[in-house]
Amino acid sequence: MIKAINLSHDYNGDIALRDINLEIKRGEFICLVGESGSGKTTLLSILSTLLKPKEGQLSFNKQNYKDIKNLDEFRQKNIGFIFQFHHLINYLTLFENVKLANEECKDEEILKVFKLLNIEDLKSKFPTEISGGQRQRAAIARALINNPKVIFADEPTGNLDSKNAQIVFELLKNLSAKGTTVIVATHNKELATMANKIYEVKDGQLK
Numbered sequence: 399m400i401k402a403i404n405l406s407h408d409y410n411g412d413i414a415l416r417d418i419n420l421e422i423k424r425g426e427f428i429c430l431v432g433e434s435g436s437g438k439t440t441l442l443s444i445l446s447t448l449l450k451p452k453e454g455q456l457s458f459n460k461q462n463y464k465d466i467k468n469l470d471e472f473r474q475k476n477i478g479f480i481f482q483f484h485h486l487i488n489y490l491t492l493f494e495n496v497k498l499a500n501e502e503c504k505d506e507e508i509l510k511v512f513k514l515l516n517i518e519d520l521k522s523k524f525p526t527e528i529s530g531g532q533r534q535r536a537a538i539a540r541a542l543i544n545n546p547k548v549i550f551a552d553e554p555t556g557n558l559d560s561k562n563a564q565i566v567f568e569l570l571k572n573l574s575a576k577g578t579t580v581i582v583a584t585h586n587k588e589l590a591t592m593a594n595k596i597y598e599v600k601d602g603q604l605k
């Protein structure tokens with residue numbers, strides 16, 4: 399589904415990624431592990447089309463990344479993002495936050511996703527009124543609302559206690575079991591064992 403050939407990237411000459419070759423199949427749950435500064439976020443950003451690689455090829459279902467005319471539309475249709483800091487809007491309720499991500503989505507559909515994540519009772523709460531784990535689940539709800547084919551998560555459990563971190567990983571694993579491709583960058587090697595495949599990023603290279 400996603401294929402990367404010899405991807406390389408640098409920031410003003412400082413090499414961040416070197417010759418990354420990677421093939422990810424539909425429904426796989428992939429974890430990228432590695433120390434801080436190893437290149438996980440850079441790789442995730444390139445794979446998710448947020449960052450243009452300096453070198454190499456990238457394709458989605460055999461469509462070359464360079465041939466995608468409208469990247470915004472492509473992302474909207476295909477990709478869900480989850481970040482360490484949830485980026486929910488504090489003056490909107492959780493329901494409104496998710497609605498904002500897809501104005502056309504029917505309210506019932508949004509409620510279905512809230513149920514799936516076990517936060518239906520929280521739909522009228524504001525992000526400041528709930529726990530970190532609950533906020534992260536709301537952020538996942540927002541990522542799911544467009545039925546993305548691929549979910550990219552960058553350190554999604556970075557600010558969570560181990561119990562909530564486990565819950566988030568279990569949710570991601572369940573999504574992949576239902577056919578969503580899930581690609582997560584994490585420095586938590588223990589949680590990473592829940593993935594189908596673990597890649598170690600070290601000095602910008604895949605091990």
Ligand SMILES: Nc1ncnc2c1ncn2[C@@H]1O[C@H](COP(=O)(O)OP(=O)(O)O)[C@@H](O)[C@H]1O
Nearest residue numbers: 409413414432433434435436437438439440441
């Ligand atoms: N926007 C940027 N500008 C310059 N250097 C960057 C930028 N983002 C990351 N880097 C550098 O690229 C390398 C890889 O960083 P990153 O991909 O963020 O790693 P990780 O997510 O594993 O911590 C690091 O040396 C980092 O300092």
Ligand SMILES: [Mg+2]
Nearest residue numbers: 438439440552
């Ligand atoms: Mg990072």
